[in-house]
Amino acid sequence: AEADRMFLIDTSNIVKNYRFIMPLVKDSVEKRRSDIMQMNSLIYSMQLNQTMISLRSRPIFGLKVAHFLTPAGPDLFSVMGTMTIPLAPWAARGYRAQERAMGFRITAMQQEKQQMVNMTYQMIRSLSIEMNSEYQEIDTYTMKVIPAYKKSLEAYLLAYGQNTSSLPMVLMSYDNMQMAQMEYIEHLHALLKIQADYERQMQIR
Numbered sequence: 001a002e003a004d005r006m007f008l009i010d011t012s013n014i015v016k017n018y019r020f021i022m023p024l025v026k027d028s029v030e031k032r033r034s035d036i037m038q039m040n041s042l043i044y045s046m047q048l049n050q051t052m053i054s055l056r057s058r059p060i061f062g063l064k065v066a067h068f069l070t071p072a073g074p075d076l077f078s079v080m081g082t083m084t085i086p087l088a089p090w091a092a093r094g095y096r097a098q099e100r101a102m103g104f105r106i107t108a109m110q111q112e113k114q115q116m117v118n119m120t121y122q123m124i125r126s127l128s129i130e131m132n133s134e135y136q137e138i139d140t141y142t143m144k145v146i147p148a149y150k151k152s153l154e155a156y157l158l159a160y161g162q163n164t165s166s167l168p169m170v171l172m173s174y175d176n177m178q179m180a181q182m183e184y185i186e187h188l189h190a191l192l193k194i195q196a197d198y199e200r201q202m203q204i205r
Helices: 026-032 034-056 089-161 167-202
Strands: 060-068 076-084
Touching: 026 034, 026 089, 034 089, 089 167
Parallel strands: none
Antiparallel strands: 060 076
């Protein structure tokens, strides 16, 4: 009957194999995280802005070449050089102040980025260690604990069928196997939670 059919959880497509995977260098974290890469782009943009401010405080040189055609005479060429300098002292001081302020913002942003890299790296490393521990627990239950209790139950059932064992012993063996299966499910649940956190931190899709 449908009510008596046993359903098993297929974990082959939800448990990923991240065994012993651990970022060895922090650069690997930085290249995976889109938020950190976005901060790198922002820092680079600020550095370009700082360079532009610095150039404004310096003389700007230009060169203009012109070519004129004359109907009756030789061709004429004109070369003109230009130079623009910030004459007002307060303008130069303003540019330098803006440049220093931008430098402080860049330094603060770089420190914030490094803190984010460090925190993410430590979190991923901790999650990797926890996952490897849960992998070992699940392997122990699937390959040793549950099969051992199953064999014990089968032995008690066989002995009970031959009137060499009692029903309480059979029930106790069955309870032990059920308890082991429940503990396996608890470890599986813990592994899936850690796996979800790990994938979120590593931005694995």
